[in-house]
Amino acid sequence: MNRSVKTLLAVLGLGLTLAGAVQAQTTLRVGSQKGALKVLLEASGQLQDLPYTIDFASFASAPPVAEALRAEAIDVGALGEAPFIFAVAAQAPIKTVAVIKLQVTATMVALVVRQDSPLKTTADLKGQRITTTRGSIGHFLALAVLRQAGLHGTDAQFIFLQPGESRVLLANGGADVWATWDPYTSMARLQDQTRVLASGEKLFAGNVLIVASQQAIDEKTEAVRDLLGRIDRAYQWANHHVDAYAERLAASTGLPVEFHRVSTLESRPQRIAIDATVIDQLQHSADLYRDEGIIRQGIDASAHYDTRFDH
Structure with missing residues (x-):
């Protein structure tokens, strides 16, 4: 060579x-x-x-x-x-x-409320206490839903916490809405007796x-x-x-x-x-x-x- x-x-x-x-x-x-x-x-x-x-x-x-x-x-x-x-x-x-x-389902990202909540539509979010994690997809969805209802972020009261803390706050009545994502949405529906108020299916x-x-x-x-x-x-x-x-x-x-x-x-x-x-x-x-x-x-x-x- x-x-x-x-x-x-x-x-x-x-x-x-x-x-x-x-x-x-x-x-x-x-x-x-x-x-x-x-x-x-x-x-x-x-x-x-x-x-x-x-x-x-x-x-x-x-x-x-x-x-x-x-x-x-x-x-x-x-x-x-x-x-x-x-x-x-x-x-x-x-x-x-x-x-x-990810394929976005009706409950992948959602705004959930307690079963006995008086909130029925997204227009009811005005003046409500929304708990979520700042800068999360839950935060984004909450803003997007408010905009879709003709409202703005300033029309609701945001309480920024980690998911576990938000779950407790909603259950105890310290918040009216929890903006969260799977698997927390599944957990909230199956264990905490909540229901979906608004879905991120077409917004996320x-x-x-x-x-x-x-x-x-x-x-x-x-x-x-x-x-x-x-x-x-x-x-x-x-x-x-x-x-x-x-x-x-x-x-x-x-x-x-x-x-x-x-x-x-x-x-x-x-x-x-x-x-x-x-x-x-x-x-x-x-x-x-x-x-x-x-x-x-x-x-x-x-x-x-x-x-x-x-x-």
Whole structure:
């Protein structure tokens, strides 16, 4: 073999070895609500043969995930559109690198009230106490429903709490409405004797955003790319192994298996391309928050996606 060719192959081999060594030394810090991504990846077997290390972090809801991303305490996290918008409005150096689409059912995101509540229509929301998590999809839905009824956020009294606290407040009569999401909506209907006052079926896009810090995108590019592929395959597995996935979720959250089984069956999560529709949906949500005066400046949604990881 020609000496120069041997030399080139040796150099290429060294480059591959060094690349592998760098990958092996990489640690991705991954956060999600109730440790959902960890449960998903573990249950599906997608944590096997990792060429890097993952440190998982669990949060009570999506807004703290967004805050951790903004503070660069984690590299990758799963967010709804609403908490992502709040983070971007706070100048967080983050971008959406993948989108998981959920089928939006009548109870995936909803405004629920007690069975004995006098509230019958969305017009009755004026002056009512709505509890939800600030910057959550529940918060977004409450605003969207109010707008649909010809009202504004200022026409109701918002009480911002974490989901568990909101559930207690509604049950005790400290709030009139709870704006929340699955599996809490299922739990509220089946355990707390509540009913749905307004559904997010036609108001919520159903997009779960996989978000990465700009630093992770720049410095841990291949690890991020690999993780996104594993998340994609994990959701495909979950859709074909609903019972097994529901059991793992129940063991993690403490909620009944049936809640998670129904939620997975109905939502059918799958990764989709970042296209004009996805970007327009985020723009719509951002414009609603700006129009309501919750964020001060307008946001150009197209500037907050990174499509290099798309497939």
